[in-house]
Amino acid sequence: MDMVAGKVKMTQQSVNSTMNPIDALERPIRLTARDVTVHYGAKQALHGISIDIPDRAVTSFIGPSGCGKSTFLRCINRMNDTIEGAKVGGTIKLDGEDIYDPQLDVVELRARIGMVFQKPNPFPKSIYENVAYGPKIHGLARSKADLDEIVVSSLRKAGLFEEVKDRLNEPGTGLSGGQQQRLCIARAIAVGPEVILMDEPCSALDPIATAIIEELIDELRENYTIVIVTHSMQQAARVSQRTAFFHLGNLIEEGVTEDIFTNPVNKQTQDYIMGRIG
Amino acid sequence: MNSLIIAGMLLVLLGLAYQSGWSRSRGLATTTGVKVHSRPQYHGSYVAIWAMLPALAILALWGWFGDGITANYITGQIPADVLSGLDPVALNATIARIRSLASGYGVAGDVQPFEQAAADALRSFQFITFVVVTVLAAVAGIAALLYARSQITARLRARNAVERVVNVVLIACSAVAILTTVGIVASLLTEAIHFFSFVSPIDFFFGTVWNPSFSSTDTGAHGQYGLLPLLAGTLMITVIAMLVAVPVGLMAAIYLSQYAHPRLRAVAKPVIEVLAGIPTIVFGFFALVTVGPFLRDFGNLIGLDIKATSALTAGVVMGIMIIPFVSSLSDDILNQVPRSLRDGAYGLGATKSETIRNVLLPAALPGIVGAFLLAVSRAVGETMIVVLAAGNSPVLRGNPFEPVATITVSIVNQLTGDSDFAGPQSLVAFALGLTLFVITLCLNIFALYIVRRFREQYE
Numbered sequence: 001m002d003m004v005a006g007k008v009k010m011t012q013q014s015v016n017s018t019m020n021p022i023d024a025l026e027r028p029i030r031l032t033a034r035d036v037t038v039h040y041g042a043k044q045a046l047h048g049i050s051i052d053i054p055d056r057a058v059t060s061f062i063g064p065s066g067c068g069k070s071t072f073l074r075c076i077n078r079m080n081d082t083i084e085g086a087k088v089g090g091t092i093k094l095d096g097e098d099i100y101d102p103q104l105d106v107v108e109l110r111a112r113i114g115m116v117f118q119k120p121n122p123f124p125k126s127i128y129e130n131v132a133y134g135p136k137i138h139g140l141a142r143s144k145a146d147l148d149e150i151v152v153s154s155l156r157k158a159g160l161f162e163e164v165k166d167r168l169n170e171p172g173t174g175l176s177g178g179q180q181q182r183l184c185i186a187r188a189i190a191v192g193p194e195v196i197l198m199d200e201p202c203s204a205l206d207p208i209a210t211a212i213i214e215e216l217i218d219e220l221r222e223n224y225t226i227v228i229v230t231h232s233m234q235q236a237a238r239v240s241q242r243t244a245f246f247h248l249g250n251l252i253e254e255g256v257t258e259d260i261f262t263n264p265v266n267k268q269t270q271d272y273i274m275g276r277i278g
Numbered sequence: 279m280n281s282l283i284i285a286g287m288l289l290v291l292l293g294l295a296y297q298s299g300w301s302r303s304r305g306l307a308t309t310t311g312v313k314v315h316s317r318p319q320y321h322g323s324y325v326a327i328w329a330m331l332p333a334l335a336i337l338a339l340w341g342w343f344g345d346g347i348t349a350n351y352i353t354g355q356i357p358a359d360v361l362s363g364l365d366p367v368a369l370n371a372t373i374a375r376i377r378s379l380a381s382g383y384g385v386a387g388d389v390q391p392f393e394q395a396a397a398d399a400l401r402s403f404q405f406i407t408f409v410v411v412t413v414l415a416a417v418a419g420i421a422a423l424l425y426a427r428s429q430i431t432a433r434l435r436a437r438n439a440v441e442r443v444v445n446v447v448l449i450a451c452s453a454v455a456i457l458t459t460v461g462i463v464a465s466l467l468t469e470a471i472h473f474f475s476f477v478s479p480i481d482f483f484f485g486t487v488w489n490p491s492f493s494s495t496d497t498g499a500h501g502q503y504g505l506l507p508l509l510a511g512t513l514m515i516t517v518i519a520m521l522v523a524v525p526v527g528l529m530a531a532i533y534l535s536q537y538a539h540p541r542l543r544a545v546a547k548p549v550i551e552v553l554a555g556i557p558t559i560v561f562g563f564f565a566l567v568t569v570g571p572f573l574r575d576f577g578n579l580i581g582l583d584i585k586a587t588s589a590l591t592a593g594v595v596m597g598i599m600i601i602p603f604v605s606s607l608s609d610d611i612l613n614q615v616p617r618s619l620r621d622g623a624y625g626l627g628a629t630k631s632e633t634i635r636n637v638l639l640p641a642a643l644p645g646i647v648g649a650f651l652l653a654v655s656r657a658v659g660e661t662m663i664v665v666l667a668a669g670n671s672p673v674l675r676g677n678p679f680e681p682v683a684t685i686t687v688s689i690v691n692q693l694t695g696d697s698d699f700a701g702p703q704s705l706v707a708f709a710l711g712l713t714l715f716v717i718t719l720c721l722n723i724f725a726l727y728i729v730r731r732f733r734e735q736y737e
Contacts, residue, residue, distance in 0.1 A: 079625065
C-alpha cells in the first residue's frame with residue numbers, strides 16, 4: 001500500500017465501468033485503528049486490527065462468515081458497548097480523537113458515525129417519523145419547517161423521496177425491503193453524520209434493490225466516509241475504493257480495491273478471492 | 279379394589295399386546311428380508327391399541343349402564359308388598375341403604391330383614407357381574423390382540439395407523455376442555471334464565487339497590503337485586519388495583535429486561551414470580567391485618583377518613599398481587615421486540631431511556647396493553663382478597679375510602695349457608711356469575727386480539 005505522508009492513494013478507476021470512474025485522489029485519513037482486540041467473554045473475536053480509513057471514500061471489509069469484519073465495524077461507533085460481556089482493547093481514533101476515551105460522549109459519537117444494519121430495521125412509526133427521529137433527539141431542527149426540510153433532503157439523498165413523497169405518514173414497515181433499507185440510510189443521514197457504517201446492507205435484498213443501494217453508496221461517497229461490510233466480493237469490487245480482507249479475527253490484507261482483487265499479496269487473500277476458502 | 283384389578287389387567291394386556299406385535303414384527307424383518315413398512319415399535323403400538331379398544335369399550339359400556347342394571351336388580355330383590363308401599367324417593371333411599379349394607383359401610387337405624395337379604399344377594403350379584411365383565415373385557419382384548427397380530431405384514435402401514443390414533447387422542451383431549459367450558463356456560467345460562475323468571479333483567483342490570491333479604495317475612499317480595507352497586511364496587515377495586523399494578527409492574531419489567539445485569543435478572547425474575555404463587559387468601563389476611571390498619575392510621579395522619587376495610591385496601595393489595603402478572607408478561611413482550619430495532623435507535627445516537635421510551639415501548643405497546651387487559655380480568659374475578667378486605671357493603675357510592683362489595687363477594691354470600699336452588703336468593707349467584715363471565719370473556723378476547731396483532735407485526 002502506498003502511504004504518502006498520511007495520505008492514502010486511491011485507485012485510478014473502479015472495477016465496474018458503469019459507476020463513475022474515480023480520478024486519482026489522495027484523501028486524508030479519517031479513522032485510525034491500532035491493535036484493536038475484542039473479547040466476547042472468554043472468546044477472542046478480533047486479534048489486533050490496525051487499519052487507516054480515508055475520508056470520503058468507500059472502504060469495504062470482506063471475508064468469510066465469522067471472520068470478525070462486522071465485529072470490527074461495530075467497534076467504530078461503539079455498538080459493541082450494548083453487547084453484554086464484550087470487551088474492546090486497542091485504540092480507534094476519529095480525526096485524532098480516541099473514541100474509547102472514557103470522557104467521550106458515546107451518544108454524540110454515534111451521531112457523528114451513523115450505522116445501517118444488515119436487516120432493514122425501520123421503527124414501527126411513519127416514514128416521516130423514522131427520518132425525523134434522529135434530528136429530534138439531537139435537537140437539530142429549530143422549527144417544524146426546519147425538520148420538514150431535513151426529512152425531505154435526507155430522503156432525497158437516500159434516493160427515496162420520489163417514491164414516498166405522497167405517503168410520508170404511512171408506516172415505514174409497509175415499504176419493500178429495498179425501500180426500507182434506503183429509509184434506514186435516510187434516517188442515518190438525517191442526523192448529519194461524517195462517517196456511515198454499513199453492515200451487509202444488501203444481504204436481505206433482491207438484486208435490483210441491491211443495485212439501487214450500490215448506486216446510492218457510490219453517490220454518498222461524495223460527502224461521507226463510508227465503511228461497508230459485505231459478503232459479496234463483487235459488491236466490494238463494485239462500490240469500494242479500498243478493501244480489507246479479514247480471516248479468523250485477523251486483518252490479512254488491505255489496500256486499493258483493484259490491487260486486492262487483481263494482485264493480492266497474501267496467499268489467504270488469493271485463496272478467498274479465487275473462492276477456495278469461505 | 280375392583281378398579282385396581284381391572285387397571286392391572288389392562289396394563290398386563292397392554293404389555294402383552296405391545297410385546298407380541300413387536301416380536302412378530304422383528305420376526306418379519308429377519309426371516310423375509312423384505313423392506314418392512316413400519317418399525318417394530320409401531321407394530322407393537324398398533325397391536326396394543328387394537329387390544330385396548332374392545333376391552334375399554336366393554337368397560338365403558340358397563341360403566342354407563344351397570345349402575346342402572348344393578349338398581350334394577352336391587353328393586354327386584356325387594357319383596358313386592360314392601361315395594362308397593364314405596365314412592366320413588368323412598369325407593370331410592372332404600373336402594374341406597376341396601377348398597378351401603380352390601381359394601382359394608384353400615385346404615386343408620388335398624389336393618390330390616392329384607393334389606394339384609396337383598397344386600398347379601400347384591401353382594402354376590404356384584405361379584406358375578408364383576409367377574410363376567412372383567413373376563414369379557416379380557417377375552418375381547420385378547421381376541422383383538424390376536425386379530426391385530428395376524429394383520430401384521432411387511433406392508434402394513436402401522437406407523438400411519440398409530441399416527442391417526444394419536445391424532446384422535448389429541449382431539450379428544452382438546453374436546454374435554456372445550457366441552458367443559460360449554461357445559462359451564464350452559465348451566466350458568468339456564469340457571470340465570472331461571473333467575474330472570476323471578477326478577478326482571480331490567481331490575482337486575484339497572485337496579486341501584488342490592489338487598490337480597492333472606493328473611494321470608496316480606497310478603498311476596500324476594501328482595502332487590504340491583505347489579506349496579508356490585509358492578510361499581512368491582513370496577514372501583516379493579517381500577518385501584520391497576521393503578522398500583524400497572525406502573526410498578528411495567529417499570530419492573532423495563533428494569534429487568536433493559537437495565538438489570540443478567541445475573542441479577544436471573545435471581546430477581548423468579549423471586550417476583552414467586553409473588554404470583556402466594557395463595558390469594560394469604561394476600562387477603564395481609565390486607566386485613568396489615569394494610570387496612572396502616573391505611574386507616576395513615577388517613578388519620580393526613581386528615582382523611584379511611585376505613586380499615588375499604589375499596590382502597592382491597593384494591594391496593596390486589597394490585598400488589600397482580601404486579602408479577604403484569605411485569606412478567608410485559609418483560610416477555612419487551613424481550614420479543616427485535617434487537618435490530620434497539621440497535622437502530624442506538625446507532626442514531628439515542629440514549630438508553632430515549633430508546634426505551636421512543637422505540638421499545640411503542641413497538642411493544644399492543645402486547646403490553648394485552649397484558650394489562652389479562653391482568654384486569656384477573657382483578658375482576660378475584661374473590662378472596664375482597665371477601666376479607668373490602669368490607670362487604672353493597673351500597674352505591676363513589677368514595678374509595680368506604681367499604682364496598684363486588685360481584686364475586688356477593689356470589690360467595692348468596693351461596694354460603696343453607697341454600698336450596700329454588701329461590702332467587704341463590705339463583706342470583708348464577709346471574710352474577712354469568713355477568714362476571716361475560717365481562718372477563720370480553721376482556722380476554724380483546725386482549726388476545728391485541729396480542730395477536732402485535733405478533734403479526736414481527737413474525
